[in-house]
Amino acid sequence: MASAKEQIKGFYTVDDAISMDYETTRDLQLKHLNRERTLSGGCKYFIKADGTKFTDHEGKEHLDMIGAVGVASVGNNNEFIWNELEKAFRSKQYLMGAIAYHSIAAAFAHNMALVSPGGRLTKMGTATGGAEAIESVIKLVKLATRGKPERTRILSCEGAFHGKTTGAVSVGGKEKWRMYQHPLMESVDWVPYADADALEAALARGVYSAFFLEPIQGEGGIIVPPEGYLTKVRALCTKYDTLMVVDEIQAGCARTGKMWAVDHENVVPDCLVFAKGFSGGLVPFGGFICTEELYEAAYGSVETCWHHTATYQENGLSATAGIASLEFILENNLIEAAAEKGAYFIGRLKTLQEKYPTIIKEVRGKGLMIGLETYEIPDVYKEGYGDYFADPINNDLVEVYRIQVNHTLNNPAVFRFLPPLTVTLEEINYTLESFEKCIQSALAHTGRNAG
Ligand SMILES: Cc1ncc(COP(=O)(O)O)c(C=O)c1O
Incomplete structure (x- = not known):
């Protein structure tokens, strides 16, 4: 019996697809799936997802603080x-x-x-x-x-x-x-x-x-x-x-x-x-x-x-x-874990809001459903930088500190954390440290004072 690859030139099997390199994946996705969404969404190619960690095609590790927008509550690829x-x-x-x-x-x-x-x-x-x-x-x-x-x-x-x-x-x-x-x-x-x-x-x-x-x-x-x-x-x-x-x-x-x-x-x-x-x-x-x-x-x-x-x-x-x-x-007591880790996370973010009141307008949330509303960026700094401080902070978290987060769809001033409920305190602390560095960089860029 002729294989599908023999019957159809260019056919990819599941094995081919799983081991596909970045360039081929990118080409196929841009050609056959939603090109503009892929390009404007800042997509990454994660070849491995495990718990709260992603590994991209260059072997770099990323921290999942968005859980596919609340999907990965039990972590990615939970055994x-x-x-x-x-x-x-x-x-x-x-x-x-x-x-x-x-x-x-x-x-x-x-x-x-x-x-x-x-x-x-x-x-x-x-x-x-x-x-x-x-x-x-x-x-x-x-x-x-x-x-x-x-x-x-x-x-x-x-x-x-x-x-x-x-x-x-x-x-x-x-x-x-x-x-x-x-x-x-x-x-x-x-x-x-x-x-x-x-x-x-x-x-x-x-x-x-x-x-x-x-x-x-x-x-x-x-x-x-x-x-x-x-x-x-x-x-x-x-x-x-x-x-x-x-x-x-x-x-x-x-x-x-x-x-x-x-x-x-x-x-x-x-x-x-x-x-x-x-x-x-x-x-x-x-x-x-x-x-x-x-x-x-x-x-x-x-x-x-x-x-x-x-x-x-x-x-x-x-x-x-x-x-x-x-x-x-x-x-695994994840209900209690979400309550406790969420309270800690929100508490620490509120402290940062008090420290940087010109950047963060409000910290909101319950458990591990957390949003940060940011101020609008002064017009002179907007071009290529963003409309709200949520933009550069989100961008730096993703690109510099390799922490996956995203904006809320109906409110661009807000970005959020919806990590797997299995997230550790160390991971939350790393996120907080990185987040503060993002704020400092936004302050430097826009010549603002912290308070
Ligand atoms: C509250 C709420 N309702 C409905 C939806 C839509 O779900 P889906 O994207 O699976 O269609 C979402 C997705 O984010 C949501 O957050």
């Missing part, structure tokens, strides 16, 4: 997750197929119900990522409220980010990601984030089926609402018969020092959306958990149960990554 995935592969269970019994998906849904807020979100829908999960929740809400013709609208928050598919940008709070996709789902309104009075005024209109919110806004700039806000949201949603949907795609999975960010206020939403951290850093995954009442109202009839299907739903490999992530987090 435990790998082994569990391998077990699932080798079991030769039927891992695909939407319409079959799936023990691993059922077990994951069961485990998630156990760790869900108040143990009350006992039904699950799965997806292949965050935006698809959000899409499926938009539909869940619509189906569940189909008997309430006055409630055709969804309420969301200014600055919110829920993904970039058409439905997800429709409920997102940034026109930049919507502008070329109109006409969108037009039945959406927005209220300022963390403003309970504005929320009540909107909900009192009686037209909203659901209120979507991030318990901590991620891409909006790591915005932590004042304590008590989530509790108020819960009370207002109940009072005005509106479903409370929390997007924990970035803030969930132990990142903020609780399994879920809503757990900080013991709030039980009607629906919670997850993704990122439950991938084990290895397998695309997302989904929602919700109350039985909500799920049954949407899909609890023979007529409506077929209104949501997807090829990879209840996928065995994704569910394996989900179970393994939960197990690793629990057995």
Whole structure:
């Protein structure tokens, strides 16, 4: 039998791809994938990712302080997750197929119900990522409220980010990601984030089926609402018969020092959306958990149960990554670790903010979800340097100190740290020392005083 390479000139096998050099990889990526994003994103070629460390094609080591934007909560290429995935592969269970019994998906849904807020979100829908999960929740809400013709609208928050598919940008709070996709789902309104009075005024209109919110806004700039806000949201949603949907795609999975960010206020939403951290850093995954009442109202009839299907739903490999992530987090006390290391990290950053108040405007975050808002750079220094101090600092951290971080998508003044929850104190200290050097270099460049 002729090999694929013999049949198709230029064909690359997996072995070829794994050992591909930088130049070939670059050429292929620029030619066949998104050229402009690759070039403007400052991409690196990491040939190895292990825990919190990356090795690039020149053999240089980099520290992962962004975890693929919150994906690698358990670290990169975690051996435990790998082994569990391998077990699932080798079991030769039927891992695909939407319409079959799936023990691993059922077990994951069961485990998630156990760790869900108040143990009350006992039904699950799965997806292949965050935006698809959000899409499926938009539909869940619509189906569940189909008997309430006055409630055709969804309420969301200014600055919110829920993904970039058409439905997800429709409920997102940034026109930049919507502008070329109109006409969108037009039945959406927005209220300022963390403003309970504005929320009540909107909900009192009686037209909203659901209120979507991030318990901590991620891409909006790591915005932590004042304590008590989530509790108020819960009370207002109940009072005005509106479903409370929390997007924990970035803030969930132990990142903020609780399994879920809503757990900080013991709030039980009607629906919670997850993704990122439950991938084990290895397998695309997302989904929602919700109350039985909500799920049954949407899909609890023979007529409506077929209104949501997807090829990879209840996928065995994704569910394996989900179970393994939960197990690793629990057995390695990563919830407590995120709380403790996060408090230390944020505390030290706040000290730096006091020392350099002309550069850092605010340090925000909870656990290991941390953002730094910086000041705008004076116009005379902007060209080739950046609009906000976040730009040169981010750039120096990545290029000079080889620490991976990035900006928040909806707020360019802010860059953030979302390291694997396994990050060590030494790594945090190295980041802090490097960060201070970046600030000093920005001060020197712009002729500013520290205070
Ligand atoms: C809060 C939140 N929701 C949704 C998404 C979209 O997830 P995905 O990129 O997997 O579509 C993200 C991604 O960063 C997110 O942070």
